[in-house]
Amino acid sequence: MGYFEDDKKRIEEQIGKTIKLFVEAQNYYDNGEYQQAAGKFRLASLPQDVSTEYNWGVCFAHQKEINDHMKWALYFMEKAASQGYQSAESALVGFYYGGIDDFESDYEKAYVYAKKAAVHENSTAYLVLAHLYYEGKFVEENKEKAYELYKKSVKCSVDNNQPFAYFRLGMMSYMGEGTEIDYYDAREYFEKYISKIPGYKLAEATARYYLGVMNLEGQGGKRNLQKAYEYFIKSKQDDKDNRCEYWIRNTSFSV
Template sequence: MKNKFFLTIYIVSIALALSSCNYFEQKKVVTCEPMDSLPKLEQCAQNNDIQSQYNLGARYLNGVEAPKDLEKAFYWTEKAAKQGYTAAESNLGWLYSIGGGGKKDEKKAIEWTQKAIKKGDVIAYSNLGYFYSHGIGVPIDFKKSVEYYQIAANQGVAEAYQNLGVAYLNGKGVPKNTQKALDMMKKAIDGGSQTAIYNLGNIYSSIGKNEEAILWLRKAAELNLVFAQADLAGKLAESAKTEAEKQEAKQWLEKALAQNEPYAYAAAGVLYSEKNNVFPINEKKAYEYYMKAAELGEEQAQTLLALWYWEGRYVPKDEIKAVEWFERAANNGEIKAARKLIEIYEQGSKNIPKNKARKQYWESKLTVIE
């Protein structure tokens, strides 16, 4: 896929406690372990065992031996957090940051994360680093972000190494260094990070090592990571020569699309709009996929959709709609969209007047996110 970015999504570790809870039922002692059956763990949680409440919330958060359910994750995590369970405080901060259970609140995300940090929770340090790198509840500050990632990495948090790898790759808060990015990703993989497997594949792709890229993307795709499945489909579509390779590309795209993930729709849009060895150009399909992804908030699709409206590709030229989509993409942190807005507001056009204030606004935003 062209112009890929590297995700720094932090998957909060479950960090399941090894202790158990006891409650009495019909004069029998029942013991709950973190990975017991869901009904059994729920019974412990309902009996107000804090560790079980935390573990149950974590399982629903990550979809481990339970369906992924952010509403239930929020419910049980909040119960444990309000009773002072440190790991639950950290997870509750994360849930507030992503709007788990429909309760997005960046201020509360920071408050709960800092509560956990005060008690020395290492996962919370990594989460706070992510918040600083994305401007969630705090101004974007890449140096602070790296500092918090490093604290967590020093204590063995795999995803902190993964996010440090992204920082070194892009030169955000540290000097750009591809070798260090590779080293950090490998440390993250050794520590169990699946996201790092995906990003390692993308780093190899960015430096032209396509065999290594496909190897690692396939490993991540086989773990059902939708981003890897979509990118692997794109990578194979670029190089496929045999019918078997072409079929594999199609299968990975189908698997990614089946997960109803915005990034997969954006990837499909690119594959049907740009020449490759597998997917024939079909602008109708591409537009439909871009629109699906854009409406779900995927910033790359929003940018590409805006460009189509700006240029009049497949759809009638509509500068006003184009600017609306550029603004949405730029507000989601898409650098290309912000640059295009600066150009538009500086030069003006038939339907968009010059606007010095808006130009300066996006220049100031661009300085922060670049």
């Protein structure tokens, strides 16, 4: 889980013990042992400000040994988001789009929180909105809108931390989905994607395959058989895909 790894250690050190007191108090309360619950709740000291509510949400998300930990994570995250806390909005976008642990994806909530976060030009929000429009989930499929949202996602990302948006832009530019076919853009987007070491082997193999084709055919730039061959070889290593075999055999005679 990677939505807030930078915050995880600091937050767990600060409030991990308090979280456990809160859970104990809630268990007493659920069992009708109100006196014991009251004592534990006093010790737990519930969050009094929006940033602490967010921190509690983060901490609960990582406390997998606690029953219903994601229920409480979402409860505190949503409390923080209802007050316009941007980090909470962004985290909820990822939670609801991708699903996590026992919680399945909820595309309606993902859309709602993504719209809120997008007001602040949040790159994750733009990425998820782009996915929803591209895939036609909760909203009507709209490839043109998806294309523009993917572009906004990479424009607003810090240190280009939305590599998959580059991949999708490359595919859409190459295939003419939501935009006109543009091999120059496709080549640029694919090259940016593989330079980010994204970790999605199938997508990375696909990007290298199309870069191989474009270098072989001179699409979006000069023809370069050496590069084409290298892209095909690496694509096959990433995906073990037989589609590269023909090109590898034929380009190997020319390099």
